[in-house]
Amino acid sequence: MMSMTQDNLPKGADQAFLVNSRFTKDSGLAPKLVYRNLSPSQLYELALAFEPGTHITSTGALATQSGAKMGRCPKDKRVVRDPETEKDLWWGPYSPNYVMDDRTFLTNRERAVDYLNTLDRVFVVDAFVNWDPAVRVVTSRAYHALFMHNMLIRPTAQELASFGEPDFVIYNAGAFPANKFTNFMTSQTSIDLSLKHKEMVILGTMYAGEMKKGVFTLMHYLMPMQGKLSLHSGCNVGTAGDVTLFFGLSGTGKTTLSADPKRPLIGDDEHVWSDNGVFNIEGGCYAKCIDLKAETEPEIFNAIRYGTVLENVDLDPETRVVDYCSQRLTENTRASYPIEYMANARIPCVGGHPKNVILLACDAFGVLPPVSRLTLEQAMYHFISGYTAKVAGTEVGVTEPEATFSACFGSAFLMMHPYRYATMLADKMQKHGTTAWLLNTGWTGGKYGVGKRISLKHTRAIIDAIHSGELNAAECVTTPIFGLLAPKAITGVPAEILSPENVWPNKDAFAKTLNKLGHMFVKNFEHFADGDSFVGADMAARILTGGPSPLAEEAVGKQGFAAIAAAGAKVVA
Template sequence: MANTRSSTPAPAMVNIAAPSHNNNDNNNDNGNGNDNTTTSTANTLANDTIMEEDTDILEPAEVTSPKTTNVSPATSPNSEGVKRIASTARNEIAKAKTPDELKEKQKKRKDSKSELPHSLPDTFKSGHATSVTPTLHTSKSLSTSFLLSEKELQSCEVLRNLSTPALYEHALKFEEKQGTHLTSTGALATLSGKKTGRSPKDKRVVSDTPMESAVWRGLGSPNIPLNKTSFLCNRETALDYLGSLERLYVFDGYANWDEKHRVKVRVVCARPYHALFINNLLIRPSSEDELAAFGVPDFTIYNAGSFPANRFNDGVTSSASVSLNLESRELVILGTNYAGEMKKGVFTYMHYLMPTRGVLTLHSGCNVGKDGDTTLFFGLSGTGKTTLSTDRDRPLVGDDEHCWSDDGVSNIEGGCYAKCIDLSAEHEPEIFQAIRYGTVVENVVFSDRSRVIDYHDCQITENTRAAYPIDFIANAKLPCLAHHPKNIIMLCCDAYGVLPPVSKLTIGQAMFMFVSGYTAKVAGTEDGVLEPEATFSACFGGAFLVWHPFKYASMLAERMVKHGSTAWLVNTGWTGGKYGVGSRMQLKYTRAIVDAIHDGSLSEDLVTYHTTGVFNLQVPRACPGVPDNILDPSLCWTDLENFQATLRMLACLYQQNFAKYETAMNSPSFDANLVKAIRDAAPDVVLTR
C-alpha cells in the first residue's frame, strides 16, 4: 500500500488589505437569557482545554511567537504599504502567464462583462456563458454563470454548481499535486494537507456585534472572541487570495430539509475537492429554475484554506483561522484545508439562528419505524450512535445534524460525513457501499497499482472520512423529515462500568444528561496509562454551541413535555468492572435494548423498575434478550465496595463539570421550574475540595 500524500506548493503572495464591508443582516434578534459574564482574552481561552464532542481528530493550535495587541500599521486594512504589496503580488501573478494566455484571458473577461445585463441583482447575474448541470446529478443542461459582488473576485473565472463529473475532471486535472486520485470504487480520494481534523482552538466568533448577548462566553465555552477589525483582515486576506486564482468554485445550496426554516448557503472555494464535498453535504437545488432563483445567500463561507492566516493579527494565534461573524453571516477559513470546517461552520450558524426562530438544533442521529415513530440518538464518538441509528428496519432520516421545530424533525444536511477507519462490508455495509462514484474520501491510503483503499491503514490519520449524498444510503428516508420523536436515546460509553445498560429518565434527568454530554474513553497506551478518562461535551456537541447550553436543554425539555417524548440513557460501555477489569457490553444486548424501547417492551405496564443509588436512575428489572443480572451493574461486580466508590467518583466528575454552568442558569430569562428540575436531577453526592 502506498501513501499518496504529496506536498502542496506555496500560494502566491496576495493582498491582505480589507475594504469597507457592508453588513446586510436582516435578523437582529439578539435573544436573551444567556451567559454575559466577563470573558477571558482570546489568548487565554485559546490555551485552555475546551471539552467537546470527539467526532473527529482535533488539531492542536500551533505554538506561535509573541503577539501584538493591535493591528500593525503595515498590515492595517487601508495602509499604503499593503496596497503596494497587493499591486506587486498581482503583477507577479500576471508575469507567471505567457503573453498569449494573458491576452486571451483578458479578452474573455471583457466579452463576459460587456454581455451582462445591468438590471440583475448585484450579488449575481445569471443566464450566461458557463454551462453546468443541475446539482442532483441529472443530465439536463443548465446554463448559469454569475458575478460575485466582491470586487476582489471579479477577475476570476467563477464556476457555479458544477456537476459531479465536471468537479471530478477539475479535481483530477488541477489537484494531482494535492494528492487527488480516482480509486477502484469510483470515489475521489484526496488529501486535506497538514490539518486532518478540526482546529477548535483556532475557531473564533466575532465579539463586537449586536448578537453578542446571544453568544455563550466564559468557562467551558468554545466561542473564543475576535474583534471585528481582525475579522475584516482575515476576510480580506481570504478574498485577495481567492481573487488571485485562475478559477473559483461556488456552490449554492441549502441547510435544513424543512422549507419553513431553510437557510440559503453559498460557499466560495479554491479547490474542486471542497466544492464536491459541500455539494454532497448540503441540500442541492433540484432544478434549473430553483438555482436561477437562489438570490442572495443567508450565509456565506469563504474557504481560502490553502493560504495561511496572519498570526500577528490580533486574536489570531496560529496560521489556521476559522472565524464566524454572526452579524455579516459569514465564515472565513484560512490555513486549513480540512473540509469538515465548512460542515461544522454551517452547523454552528444554525445553532445560533434556529433558536431565534423557536427551533431546536441537535447533534444527533435520527431514524423512523414502519409506523412513523421517530427516535433521536445522541452520543459522542465511540458510543455507537452511527451503528445504532443505522437500522435496516428503520429508514435513516440523518446521521448527524437535525432541527426540531413545531412541525417535527428535519435533517439539516443533504449528505453524510462518515468515519471510514477500519471500515468493512461485513460490519458497516451501508457506509461501505456508499463509497462509490460521487463520494469524496479524505486522507485514506490506497494501492498505487490497483487503487484499492486500505481502510485499516492510518499512517496519514485515524480520522479518515467519506462524504456522500444521503441518497447513497439505500435505506434513507427522502425527504429527510420525520414526526416529533417518540423516543430520545442518549448514548454513553461508560468505561468505569457503573452506569446501567438502560434507564428511563425524568425530564430533569434528561436535561442534566443532555447538558453533561458524558462518555468515557481509554487513554492512549503510549505512556502506559490505561485508566478511563471522562469526557463531557455540552448537548453532545459543545464545540458547535453558540447560546448557553441550558437554552438548548430547556428547549428540549419543553418539546419533550409538549409531544410526550420519552428519554433513555443507554450505556454501551463496560460491565462487571471498569476498563481492564470488566468487559464491553455486547452489541447484541444493546441492540435488544434499543429494539425493546422501540416496540414498547419496556413500558411500565409490562416491566417493573427500581431506582439506583447516587444517580437515582429508573432501571427496568427485565428486558427481552438481555440477562437480568446485566441490567443491574452492581450485580456484575465482585467487589461491591469498589463499585460504590467508583460510582461516587463518577458522580463527582458529573458535578464538577456541571458547576461551570450554574452561574448563568440564575438568569431570570430561564424558566425557574426547569432550572430547579435540572438541579434536582444532579447525582446525590457532596463535592469535597
C-alpha cells in the same frame, strides 16, 4: 495526476450571479475563473488533475487528503461579538465562542479573498441548508466543492437559475494561512463567523468538516431565535411513523445505530425539531470510517461509491482498495456521501415529533447500566453533560479511562448557553410525550482493560425493545448515586448485565468507581453556574435535581459497596 488542457477543462460559469451579489461587492471577490455547481464527474476530473494525493478507489469513491489539519480546530474558531447579537450568545471561559472584533474579521476576510483572487480557478457551490436558507461556498479545491455538494441540500436546475442572493457565504481559503500576529489570532489557523455579515472565513486548514460545522454553528443561533431546536443527533423513523433521535459524541455509535436497516434514516448528524416535527439540516452524511466493516455496518460500507469523498484514508497504491483499519494518516478518517446513498434513506428528510430520545454514552468506567429511562430533569441534566469517556491508547498519556463532557453532545457548535437548548428540549418532550433514555454503549463487568464492551448485538436488542414499547412497561430498579431507572429484564439481553454491579468481580471497586464518576459529573456542571441568568433560578435548580448525588469519597473508601447500597436502590414498577 491526469493531464488536462485548456480545451478539455470544464467551461467556467457566467459570473453575473457572483458580480451582482452584495457579498461580492462588499468583499472584493473577483476570481479569474469560476466553476459553479459542477457535476461530481467534473469535480473528480479537476481534483485528480490539480490536487496531489487524490485517487479513485476500487469502489469509485474520490480519496483525497486535507493536508496538515485532519480534524476540526475548535480553539481556532472565533465569533464576532457585535451589539446586535451579543446578548443572546454564550460568552466566558467555558464557552466555545472565542471572541473576535469586526475589524479583525474584515481583515481576515480580505486576506482570504485576496488569496482566492490570485488563483487560476475557484469553485462555487450554491445550495440550501435546513431545506430553506441559501448558502454559497467559495473555495479553492474541487474536493471541497464535491464535499459541500454532498453535504448541503442540492438545488434543482430551476432552483439554481433563480437562486438569487444567498443568505450566508463561506470563503474557504484554507490553503492559505492566517496571520498569527493579527489581533485575536493564536495560530495560523482561523475559522471566523460573523452573524452581522452572515459570512464565514476559513484560513489555515483544509479539513472539509470545518465548512459543515460552520453552517451547523450558524443554525445553533438562527433556529433557537425562531423557536426551533437545532440538535447534534442522528434520526430515524419506524414504519408506524415513530421518530427516534440519537445523541452521542464520537465513538458512541450515533451514526451506526441511527443507520438501522429496519428503520428509514432521516439523517445521521444534524437536525432541527420545530413545531411541525423534525427535519435534517443537511443533504448528506459524514461518517467516521475507521475500522469500517461490511459485516457490521453494511449501510455505510455500501454507500462508499462513486460520488463519495473519502478524507485522509489509507489505500493500496496499486489496487486502490481502502484499508479502513489503518491509522497511518489519522484515526479521524471520514466519508462524505449524499444521503440517498443510504439504501433506506427517507426523502425528503423529514419526520413527525420524536417518540424517543436516546442519549448515548460510551462509559469506559463500566458503571452505568446498559439502558435507563430518564425523567425530564435527568434528560436535561444528561443532555447538558454530554458524557462519554476516552480510553487508554487513544491519546498519548492516557492510561486510565477519562471522562469527557461536551455540552448538548456538541459543545463546539453551541452559540447559546446549554441551558437554553436543554429547556427547549424539555419543553418539546413534554408537549409531545417524548421518552428519554440513557444508553451505555461502553463497558460492562469492569472498566476498560478489565471488563468488556457491550456488544452491538445487545445494544441493538435494547433499541428494538425501546421501539417496540417493551421498556416502557418494564419493571425497573433505581440505581444508586445517579438515580437512574434501569430495566430488570429485556428480550435478547442477558439479565445480569442490566445491573452493572452484578458483573463486576469486586463490588467495592464498583462502588468507588461509580461514586467517582458522580463527582466528575458534579464538577463538570460547575461550568454552567451562570445558567440561571439565561433560564431563571427556578429552572436552573430544577435541572440540577436531575444529576447524581455522590457520597463523600472517604465514606465509600471505608465502606465500599455497603455505603452506596445504604444510599438507596429500589424496585419501581
